[in-house]
Amino acid sequence: MNTDLLNILICPACGSAVREKDDAIECTACKRRYPIENGIPVMLADRAEKPKKS
Secondary structure, three states: OOHHHHHHOEOOOOOOEEEEEOOEEEEOOOOOEEEEEOOEEOOOHHHOEOOOOO
């Protein structure tokens, strides 16, 4: 993923920074994971995978 794009993205659920991890965009704070489809991050809160409770 383009690092310039990644640097301007924030988590729509909590407003924190995100990073690319595996084949998704992951929030550094709430750990929600947003899919990347056809090279485009889908930054919609209702499409996010919530972290598993431990």
